[in-house]
Amino acid sequence: MTEVLVHRQDAIAVLTINRPRAKNSLNRAVFDGLHAQLAQLRHDESVRALILTGAEGVFCAGADITAFDALRAEPLLGARAAAGGMLWPALAGFPKPVIAAVEGLALGGGMELALACDIVIAGESARFGVPEVKLGAIPGGGGTQRLIRAAGKSKAMALLLTGDFMDARKACEAGIVADVVADGQALPAALAMAARIAANSPLAVALAKDAALCSFETSLAQGLEHEKRNFGVAMHSADSREGQEAFLGRRAPRFTGR
Structure with a gap:
């Protein structure tokens, strides 16, 4: 079985975690497959947006618990790499917009995948959580950092320290999900x-x-300066001129990314 499926719909690439019998839990093959696809797609100029989802109604139930023993066999600092350490920065730093399409469970590493995406859209029955403390562990894919940035300290701490789940509506109210x-x-x-x-x-x-x-x-102040530089680049681009001319000519723009 191919653990990560990829298909294209025009300028959109869809990556699907494909371990439905294991609730699309994360193992080495999934980590490696996602990382390899991200490395390839980031340089594909025909791809303008990326969607991450899971097969058969489940986004991702988290780490494959049967792999915990293998993690313990790693040196202390090596366990992070063995747990897919290269995937998280590759996903969070992907240069094109990334949307998580979440159905069912997004737990542990699954929630961390969603948090590393730019936008999260969830089905009504989706559930989010970082229940690692119930297993004597903590999130290792950015969950302790990105959850606080998304939901604020109090709500993030409640999830991190209890291991409780949050439904899609509450996740939307918390700012974790863009739309339900x-x-x-x-x-x-x-x-x-x-x-x-x-x-x-x-x-x-x-x-x-x-x-x-x-x-x-x-x-x-640094962020505003960075924005100003990017604004200047955009305004001097061929796309900016095309957008202006298309608007004034009442036609659809033909952007080239230049």
């Missing part, structure tokens, strides 16, 4: 949003994402 749709419609909704993104200037979208992510790493 009917069950079974997360992927169609993500595809529709990705198509709207893909219709925009790919250069402007990349610059906007880059400037926004900068806010997590810098002061406000």
